Amino acid sequence: MVAATFQPRAAYSKVSASPMPVEAPVIRTVLLMMLSLDALSRGAALARTLTAKQNLQNMYSVPSWYGVCMTVTRGDAQRREQVLAAALTVFATFGYRKTSMDAVARAADISRPGLYFLFAGKEELFRETMRQELDRALDDVRTALAAPDADLDARLVAALDANLGRYVGTHLNEGVDELLEHGTAQLHDMYDGHRGAFLDTLAEAITDSGRSATAGVTARQIAEVLQAAGEGWKHRVADREEFVGKLTTAVGVALRP
Amino acid sequence: MVAATFQPRAAYSKVSASPMPVEAPVIRTVLLMMLSLDALSRGAALARTLTAKQNLQNMYSVPSWYGVCMTVTRGDAQRREQVLAAALTVFATFGYRKTSMDAVARAADISRPGLYFLFAGKEELFRETMRQELDRALDDVRTALAAPDADLDARLVAALDANLGRYVGTHLNEGVDELLEHGTAQLHDMYDGHRGAFLDTLAEAITDSGRSATAGVTARQIAEVLQAAGEGWKHRVADREEFVGKLTTAVGVALRP
Numbered sequence: 001m002v003a004a005t006f007q008p009r010a011a012y013s014k015v016s017a018s019p020m021p022v023e024a025p026v027i028r029t030v031l032l033m034m035l036s037l038d039a040l041s042r043g044a045a046l047a048r049t050l051t052a053k054q055n056l057q058n059m060y061s062v063p064s065w066y067g068v069c070m071t072v073t074r075g076d077a078q079r080r081e082q083v084l085a086a087a088l089t090v091f092a093t094f095g096y097r098k099t100s101m102d103a104v105a106r107a108a109d110i111s112r113p114g115l116y117f118l119f120a121g122k123e124e125l126f127r128e129t130m131r132q133e134l135d136r137a138l139d140d141v142r143t144a145l146a147a148p149d150a151d152l153d154a155r156l157v158a159a160l161d162a163n164l165g166r167y168v169g170t171h172l173n174e175g176v177d178e179l180l181e182h183g184t185a186q187l188h189d190m191y192d193g194h195r196g197a198f199l200d201t202l203a204e205a206i207t208d209s210g211r212s213a214t215a216g217v218t219a220r221q222i223a224e225v226l227q228a229a230g231e232g233w234k235h236r237v238a239d240r241e242e243f244v245g246k247l248t249t250a251v252g253v254a255l256r257p
Numbered sequence: 258m259v260a261a262t263f264q265p266r267a268a269y270s271k272v273s274a275s276p277m278p279v280e281a282p283v284i285r286t287v288l289l290m291m292l293s294l295d296a297l298s299r300g301a302a303l304a305r306t307l308t309a310k311q312n313l314q315n316m317y318s319v320p321s322w323y324g325v326c327m328t329v330t331r332g333d334a335q336r337r338e339q340v341l342a343a344a345l346t347v348f349a350t351f352g353y354r355k356t357s358m359d360a361v362a363r364a365a366d367i368s369r370p371g372l373y374f375l376f377a378g379k380e381e382l383f384r385e386t387m388r389q390e391l392d393r394a395l396d397d398v399r400t401a402l403a404a405p406d407a408d409l410d411a412r413l414v415a416a417l418d419a420n421l422g423r424y425v426g427t428h429l430n431e432g433v434d435e436l437l438e439h440g441t442a443q444l445h446d447m448y449d450g451h452r453g454a455f456l457d458t459l460a461e462a463i464t465d466s467g468r469s470a471t472a473g474v475t476a477r478q479i480a481e482v483l484q485a486a487g488e489g490w491k492h493r494v495a496d497r498e499e500f501v502g503k504l505t506t507a508v509g510v511a512l513r514p
Contacts, residue, residue: 181492217510225510228503229482232489235438246485253474253482253511 080118083108087129092167092175096126096183123186130179130187134194137163141198145205152209153255156202156226157247161240163198164230165247169239177235199223211255222254229254337375340365344386349424349432353383353440380443387436387444391451394420398455402462409466410512413459413483414504418497420455421487422504426496434492456480468512479511486511 086108091099101122105115119125144158167173180191202223229250230243237243343365348356358379362372376382401415424430437448459480486507487500494500 217513221506222510224503225482225486225507228487228489228493228507229485230489231493232485232487236485236488246481249478250482250485253479256474256513 076118079108079110079114083110083115083118083125084129084132087125088133088176089172091126091129091179092172095175096122096179096186099126101125126179126183126186127190130183131190133176134190137166138194138197138201141201145201152205152211153248153251155205156251156255157244159202159205160226160230160247160251161244164227164234165240165243168234168237168243174235195227199227202226206255211257225254226250333375336365336367336371340367340372340375340382341386341389344382345390345433346429348383348386348436349429352432353379353436353443356383358382383436383440383443384447387440388447390433391447394423395451395454395458398458402458409462409468410505410508412462413508413512414501416459416462417483417487417504417508418501421484421491422497422500425491425494425500431492452484456484459483463512468514482511483507 083104087099087104090104090107094103099122101115102112104125105112108115115125119128140162141159144162145155147155147158150158167176180187184191199220203219206219206222226247230247233243233246237246340361344356344361347361347364351360356379358372359369361382362369365372372382376385397419398416401419402412404412404415407415424433437444441448456477460475460477463476463479483504487504490500490503494503
């Protein structure tokens, strides 16, 4: 397969202006180099897989492979953060299709091989970027709902804002939504799962307060209406302050005593 | 201006393969033809303006112009309807920018001059298409709210569905919304005006029922939450039946007794 597509004359003429016959040793050397590169990239892919697994377990060392002992330092975790932050901006600005790994590497100030060491490809990078984004939003929602000195209305407004208002009023607002809504093929059902978890969390807080269960309306239904209203407003408001104002109206209407 | 851009040799060579010197009479004839075409198109533009004014007054004749008595028959009003219906589908499918007058003429089964007789250009056609769409939606909303034998909840659900659900579950759903949301430059504030009028109509029906004015929540606020929730759901539901189900939930939550 490698030999079939290998064109020594064309490759050589790129280096030197005057074409020369290519000797057998040269071809052998080039083939050896290509095979070595292939082995290296397979090694990197395996190391990457191992790294991802280790990261999941919050450990920072990878077992030896082919006798080479690799150590993934805390520096890699920081770089990962740096890449994911840059990737979110690039994806949200240009969209999934028009974003290249090169553009993300430049934005994250990392080399192309460095980027490919951390993420196997664009799809994996995209999925990890959005996963981190959604996980953080849900963490903030839980923090907002657990606020000790706030009443239910204020906690619900803060929770809705933490999940839906993150990019309201910024130039990334439309872009991030576009990625979540139309990146279905790459994200599988990650976004649906997130929306379900958000609804569960809201409904639980409403149930705990004892403010639902009147006139046949369930806590889950109240949560659904609040979520839908927030989604309806997030691209209509001028800034986050107006968004919080609208959410306050929605909570006031949906949870009238 | 016409003389400066006129290139007889190039124009001629398109007709005959062997270039020939172009005589003065030929140039004069071509110039006269161009001037006549110009006068004709100016005439058509004026007739169009007059037609539009007359249409507004629901009259079907145009005063004579340059001694030519034109009569706009009911056939033109029907053709107008036919063009607006076709235009909505074409605009919603391809977007404003990628829609050409030619494509609309083909879809409406009308000649290009016939189309230009009815509408001065793409922008006017687009505006009239969306104006008719929004007017019809508001008419349907008023009809739904005035239903004699239905309670407030059912009338509100029908009104919300008449305005927001028209294209839910069809392939035009995303497209029509895109046109309304992002055709701002062409529509000026037509869509904002429509949304305001819809809110007023909903709020009036809620006020009339005497079901608001509890716990500091106004009828207008209830209407706003219902509108936002409907807008949040309209691109998430699978079909119109599911949409009506969601609207029923929203009305149930927002108007709990």
